[in-house]
Amino acid sequence: MGETPHSLEYPAYWEADVVLRDGTTAHLRPVRPEDSEGLARMHESQSQSSIYLRFFTFKSSLSRKELERFTHVDYRDRVAFVVLLGAEILGIGRYDRLDDPLEAEVAFNISDASQGKGIGSILMEHLAVAARENGIRRFTAEVLPENRKMLSVFQESGFEVSRHFDDGVVAVAFSIDPTAKVRAVMESREHRAEARSVAELLAPESVAVIGASRQWGSVGFALLQNIIEGGFTGPVYGINPEALEVAGMISRGTLAEVPGPVDLAVIAVPAAEVPAVVEDCARHGVKGLLVVTTGYADAGQDGLVRQRALVRQARANGMRVIGPASAGLVNTAPEVSLNASVSPFLPSRGPVGLFSQSAVIGVTLFAAAHRRGIGLSSMLSAGNRADVSGNDAMQYFEDDAATAAVGVYLESFGNPRKFSRIARRLSRSKPVVVARSDVMGRRLPPGHETRTTQAPVGAVDSMLEQTGVIQVENHDDLMDLMQLVSCQPLPAGSRVGVVGNSLALNRVVMDATERHGLTVAHTQFVPDLDAEHTVDEAVHAVGRAVTAAIDTGEVDALLVVTQAGMHQQSGDADRLAAAIEEASRERDVTVLASLTGVLDLGYRSTTLRGSGPAAGDGGLQRGVPVFSSPEQAARVLSRLVWYCRWREAEAGVPVEPEGIDRGRAEDLIERHTSRAEGTDLVRLTAAESEELLGCYGIRVLPAVRFSTEDEAVRAAEQLGWPVAVKAVESYLRHRLDLGGVRLNIVDAESLRRNVAQMRRVLEPYGSPDLEVQSMARPGQACTITALEDPLLGPVVSFGIAGDAVDLLDDWVHRVPPLTNQDLDRMIRAPRASAKLFGYGGLPSVDTGALQDLLSRVAALKDDHPQVARLRFNPVLASDRGVTVLSVEVDVANAAQRTDSARRAMRD
Structure with missing residues (x-):
């Protein structure tokens, strides 16, 4: 295929620093003509076996013509990456587009000294990303049966690889779409290398x-x-x-x-x-x-x-x-x-x-x-x-x-x-x-x-x-x-016991505990024994109270709070903390303490007290955390209870919506972004938006703009009665109070009358254009937005349309990819989400359909950073599905995203 000036431009943004399997780093970049000498040196250092596995024959050196072919590429139909340590080439991987423009053949050559470091997998990941960027959707390769290492690279890549034996070689082929399995494999390799x-x-x-x-x-x-x-x-x-x-x-x-x-x-x-x-x-x-x-x-x-x-x-x-x-x-x-x-x-x-x-x-x-x-x-x-x-x-x-x-x-x-x-x-x-x-x-x-x-x-x-x-x-x-968390087990639930030597302080602690969303399940009063008993007896009494509270089986956590009188002398507070720790040791209840009113000048609150040696690697320290106030202890405990609830909840599985055509969507987006100049956004037309969203199984209820009343009637007859008439401007199209929308228009006469009235009412707003749209099934109006953020990447937001989002900022935001549990929590998170679940006697909406729409929006945004902004407003969620009434789509030439699918370190 011919080389164009554009295709010869060196893609510097493909360069990356990578972490190898042994924990060392290397530099990956597209091959350049000056790499021919380094490639020749790498080839000459290879064993006869390695050369045979790569070229299916032995050649002691590469010819000038071969070196030129391997190092002169167009960065579009022919792409190659080298991995370098200093000036030394550790490996090279390449693809060449075949007669089918959607398919390319890949090949790899890793130096003998660098094999086993994951270089083949890294090259595969970067080649796949570059190929997708250039419109290629499928890789093929021919490998000798004895080249088990390279066959493993293909098999363990996460791609769905098919292979068959043909004329003495193994022919492999696979789609290079970035599925959830592919991402998981890449992240696992990245994790092992970076941890090491x-x-x-x-x-x-x-x-x-x-x-x-x-x-x-x-x-x-x-x-x-x-x-x-x-x-x-x-x-x-x-x-x-x-x-x-x-x-x-x-x-x-x-x-x-x-x-x-x-x-x-x-x-x-x-x-x-x-x-x-x-x-x-x-x-x-x-x-x-x-x-x-x-x-x-x-x-x-x-x-x-x-x-x-x-x-x-x-x-x-x-x-x-x-x-x-x-x-x-x-x-x-x-x-x-x-x-x-x-x-x-x-x-x-x-x-x-x-x-x-x-x-x-x-x-x-x-x-x-x-x-x-x-x-x-x-x-x-x-x-x-x-x-x-x-x-x-x-x-x-x-x-x-x-x-x-x-x-x-x-x-x-x-x-x-x-x-x-x-x-x-x-x-x-x-x-x-x-x-x-x-x-x-x-x-x-x-x-x-x-x-x-x-x-x-x-x-x-x-x-x-x-x-x-x-x-x-x-x-x-x-x-x-x-x-x-350094010395106590995680709480199994939110049931809290309170042990203290002051009824008034116990009440304060109970109030603080409930204020932080915890449940007081048990209280125990320990009389202040100082007047008639020794400090040791008082300390032991607290220890017995702690044991008794734990033994009830009614508490997941215990707050021990004592006031002055039990710890007036030097060392008393430490002795009390040690007794609490001893009473709770090796029990499955989280224990915290707050020793108020300590007069010992050497005492330090907010510390780990009564501690002994650590229980060993990965185990807890001995000791009890002591906080300066009961309020502080309750706040800390509530945060840990929230975490335990999160961890116990089902993690969920990544959602892969069915019926997605990523390749066609990429082609459409590339065509639209070619109209963008610099960082300008390009607003897609209704038809363009419908075509792009259709690649992700998202349907927008059709609407037709009109200039005359006759055109409006013809559009309504085409769409089917009843219809709605709306102003095109986003700030008017949903505002019944401003006259920007008329609903349930059932015939031509009524339609003409409504159009005339709307034009008079909207004249102060600049006589905006109007459109006619089929009536959707009644439901709760929701708003979904998605944008490409310079820092976070894709962000998907959901809210209940109207004052909840416009005035109260009642949104929930999530970063794709999303699991099924993310989607379920997402529609429940806004404070106004009660409207989706039978609020005020209304029927509950079809939450499955709403989650499916969110999953498709998230997938589209995650796949395409060039889609700068999506806005679905409103989405009507009814008891039988969801209907998208209006959408705005903006695309742009995307700056490189903070986490490219290329697994690279970042400065």
Whole structure:
């Protein structure tokens, strides 16, 4: 096929950094003519067997003509990607369009040294996306039967592969549509690779501190000292060319002087020196970098340029980067004991994994965990989050047996749709607490480079709620939850028992508990025994009351609240907390305490008290969480109860609506977006909208515009009586009060009369155009919108039409893909949704039909980022189906979405 000037344009946006199966990184990009020399070197290093499996014969070298064919492509009918580590080609994959323009043949060649790293699967994913973009719908390939590795790549891709044996080769063929199974396979591969890449950073076998200093108080001095005194189990090297000795050990001038390999390099040199240090790390095979140096995106535009260059340099050489401006990382596993952080001590071992972004927040969380007695499994401060992100950390925490609960402090979103997928999966097995500000996503903190959202207010909240994470507003609330989940079992329900030594305080606690949506199922009063008994007897009395309350079997959680009198002397509060912990140990009831009015000046409220050693990896710490007020304890408990309800609810399965023609929809959208100039939107006509929506099984009730009364009558007779007449402008077409719509017109005479009256009434509004439409079955009017957000990607919103959405902002927002449970909860979430379920004696609507429509809208928006905005208003939901009365569709040339189907890391 001929090459056009457009097809020869190099598609730079196809370039991507990827994580390989062993946790290292590589750079993937379209092939270029100058790759011929590298491809020749890769071929000459291959074994005879590998060459035979690829070419069906042995050839010691590639001819000039072959190299030219492999490296000169048109990026449309012939596309090839190479995966590079530095300048070395690790693998190449290509497709060539066949005589059938919807079909292409694919082939792969992976270097012997790089096989088993998942490169073939990565190339397959990126080739499929590029092919779909170029109008190809099906891949074929011919593979020798003995090439089992390549056959496995096809079989394990998630595509529905057919294969048959023909003339000594296995012919495979498959559609490259991105089905739910394909997405699941891609996400699983991505998860394994990214989790391992973080694991390699958190559990290095050796560490070098580059910029280690002899000057007390300097960052380089503190980092080296903290690693050594934390008891790191592997060799530690201090790199400083200007010192003979640092931290009591011989200093090395460069990595070349280190006697063994280095897994993790901790970089604490000025920003100007970092590029040379990274180059040296690449030369010596360092696996990962922890950059505490500041002066990057946190220092303005020039720093941002340096930061991008740092990430490119590291990733191209197989290294991941934590930072820059990181507060460090911690792994308390006894076999590692790594404290590569600014914290002067290694935190105690426990079940909590923490992730933060800026160094200041990282230090704050370090301190809060120590002050409250919360044990950590690991902690990671991403600093400017130039590479390793919260998404990466959560993938690691999901697989880490030592982590039973996860705390994440977010200051910005990098890829929220990916966050949504990971968090939803992680929340099914471990509680995830996310602290964020109300303006996150709308305003960027210093040093963070990402998009901001233009989605409706509440969309970010809805997205997080959809994932099951527990949302809090600040680091104190985050640590409150961590304090509880680190030492107590999850509540089985919302039944709460109250134990206290004050009837008045018990009443206050009961009120607070019910105010937070919990049920008080049991109360127990413990008389203040100080007047006649010893403190020990009083403490034991509380312990017995706790045991008795648990033994009733009536409570899922217990709030223990005591006032002054039982803990006046030094140590009394700790003894009381220890007794509560002892009474509740190894019981399936969640126990919290609030010891009010403590006079001991050494007592610290809001902490984990009475604690002993952790119960082992993945187990809970011993102890009871003590809060400064009963209100605080009730609020924390209510959030955990909400999470447990979410987790116990059926997760649902992704919905794949039937009868979808994605290929035809893509062709239509490409035709319409060709009319767009720059970032301008193109509003589709009614006919164009109907054709596009029809590809997704969505039907709009026909409407016909008219100029004269005679035209209106002819249209009504064609559509069938009765009909409605509506103003075309969206702000008038549903306004009976403004005269913008007339309903149930049954004959020609009535139609002419109504048209004349409407034109008189609407004259103050500019005499808008009118249209006639068939009458729909009466029902509840709903509104559905969908848009492409710069940050969140596709967002689908649902509400009950009218004042509920127009004045009260009573919407629910969700980020596709959606499960059947998402759809069910979506139509029930708006406060006005009672109108759908028999409110006021009206019949309930056909919720199945409403969910089906939502699923089709979500699928269309998820598949096509070029569809910038969809608005269905109104949708009439009746007891027998739904009817779309009006739709507006805007398309545009889409900027690259935050989560392309190409599985790539993002800056």
